[in-house]
Amino acid sequence: MNGAMMEPGTQVRFAQRTWTVVMLEGPHARLIDADDSVATVLVNYLFAAPDFEVVGAPQRSVAPFGRLEELPEQVRERAYAWERHVCEVETGFPVPGQAQEPRAEFDPARRSMAEREAAKAAELTAAGQPASAVTVRRMRARYREQGL
Structure with missing residues (x-):
């Protein structure tokens, strides 16, 4: 091996x-x-x-085979939403490769990772999904380790 x-x-x-x-x-x-x-x-x-x-080497974008499809639609939608949030915190864009400018609070050229995590937590909380910067950081780590 x-x-x-x-x-x-x-x-x-x-x-x-x-x-x-x-x-x-x-x-x-x-x-x-x-x-x-x-x-x-x-x-x-x-x-x-x-x-x-x-x-x-491992390709981190590989989804766990069959696991996502077995989940209820509502759970899958939540997973896809978290993926967009994580991508925006890490890259400035909710969908990688977007041509437009990132929103100022998620622009990696202007904000530190901690600032972007705090901004995402505030945004989620304001939208009725209470979250802390620690939660955003944990979701980022899980996404890096396990993918969607």
Whole structure:
């Protein structure tokens, strides 16, 4: 395994294909390839395969396979809303790649991360969703670690 760690988002070579790990659950790894083929493999079997190797670092944008789709619509909508809030705090834009200027309170060129977190917390609280800067920071950390 060349000393690398496998986690969701990691690219691996197995069975003469390149796969992305989308979920680790107990002794199983769920893999998906470029053709959207899905495989569930015992991790011990995967590691023992003669052609197995970790070929790429985790891609943080990989969504946990199947977990989001299984949630009620209201919960999914809340997750998507938090994703927009987190993106705005981190980049200045609720949707990455927007051409317009970021709002002043979320502009990374003008405000520190702590100021942007506090601004987002105030904005959410004013909109009827009480939140603190600590909550925004925690949601950012979860998004970085787990994706949507």
